[in-house]
Amino acid sequence: MTDIVAFIRERLDEDEQIARAAADQDDEGPVWQVRTVRDKGMYVLGEHQSAPSGRLGFEEDAQTRHVERHDPARALAQVAAIRHVVERLDVLQKDLEASLD
Structure with a gap:
């Protein structure tokens, strides 16, 4: 599962970087x-x-x-939500693996 977690984290980093750049460009704002x-x-x-x-x-x-609908504010909120889910799943996976040892 670590490969898919790493892949998702990399995509989230990319999405966050693009959304932040779009929000900061010309001081247009995130909304x-x-x-x-x-x-x-x-x-x-x-x-x-x-x-x-x-x-x-x-x-x-x-x-x-x-x-x-896909403005930087929404993209950043979505990145944060998915990161939270991925982190929780990663913890659950590690707990499960530890309990099986």
Whole structure:
């Protein structure tokens, strides 16, 4: 089980690093929101943005909602939750192995 635990931990580290970088970029903040900008379409804006930067505009509502739903704040919360589960499972696995010895 240690191989899968190591693999999951590595992916969580990557996810955390990407989410933190996205949250810190241009001081946009970790919470993203969908806003409709007149004559420009739908954009995902960081909590500290008042106007789109032109980087995350989508014509499709589903695409915009998907990006908003997976903002850095959510990604970091998900990483923390999965880390907690992995740590607990790792402890349980070690306890089980010790009891069988």
